[in-house]
Amino acid sequence: MNKKQHLFLISEDSIESSALVHFLKLKLAVDVELISTPEQLSITQDVDTEYFFLANLQYISRANEQDWHHEINQWTINTSIILFNTDPELETHLLQAWPLCAGIFQKSADQEQLIKGIKCVFAGEYWFSRSTMTSQLATLRTRLHRQYQPYAKLTSREVEILKQVMTGASNMQIADNLFLSEHTVKSHLYNVFKKLKVKNRLQAVSWAREYI
Template sequence: MENTYRITLLSDVNMQSNLFKDSLERGLQLKVDLLTLEQLSESNNEHSLGDVVLFDFQYLDDEKLSQYSQARANYEQPAKEIVINCPKDVASNRLFRWHNLAGVFYVDDDIDLLLRGMAKIMDGEMWLSRKVAQDYIEYFRCANTVTTSQAYANLTKREKEIMRLLGHGASNLQIADKLYVSENTVKTHLHNIFKKINAKNRLQALLWANNNISLEERA
């Protein structure tokens, strides 16, 4: 995990959010900017989004989410988006309003679990339950039958294996264990795959897979 990351926490500014901000800064040894949507939307551009944005699920209603989308449009580089304080029974499609979703943490997750997940996310992985990952695939799956594209055919055998495991929600470590290679080797393969398919993150790679790889190839 590089310590050049800038983190933005979008929430109400109160004692609880300030205590949470302090816990994150101590645990990650990174600066965390606590902002409201009003501050982010100010025309003087005094405040800006970090590389990672944490959303308090209880804070962002539809109106605030619309404000965020408008503010986000001003930034060329997409931030990794993380939802915290999420109810366990939330419908998965409510999470897919965030287009660069990298992690979801629930109301009963403790700070140690959140810090471990944040470290993984900043190391290039995702922190989604298997159910959310699979629901995401289903949500964006095209209605028409997808045939395998030439771009997928051009991937190496090992890259295809990794894409299939990625589609099943496997982490870098799980892929490494399955293929008997190092985690760094998996990261190198993913970097090469992302370049070949023009994807910036794992979710974009999953979306690409849904539009370019047949169901038989993904099985």
């Protein structure tokens, strides 16, 4: 069964905002509610409803941005944020500042683009500029490559021993647990340190917690 969808418009309480609410209801055929203060979001959330926040960034000032973040972040279930009236050069920054963001519309976006994009977000897709998507994917690929590269060089036995080290086990304990000699464990650890370019067990564990 499809979930019910509800859209909150975060903007000033004005004639223009009321007109936008009416327009969105007409075009999207969903419940649309105008929210002008963070306190208005302190309401009970229905687990059977998908919630979307359409935030007018020209209205949200730096002075109260943290208040909005605090209230919206309470809505962690079935929630997405769509930002509009944004500056093109700030798009990448906005993705970092608004973790639940699923769509961004610049000031130049017209009503047709806005409706098309919101429908895409309603369908579980994302709506960002091509340049931002390219940048984000390139960053992700670089990060994954850096993470995979040293991990791929470790043998299955070295990974097994490194996982033992993560538990705080000594070389003798690792040897007993894996039915190896203590000398073999030391040899494997030497190779692990060398491959990961770390100097001690603490640095190896720190790396392992992040990448394994």
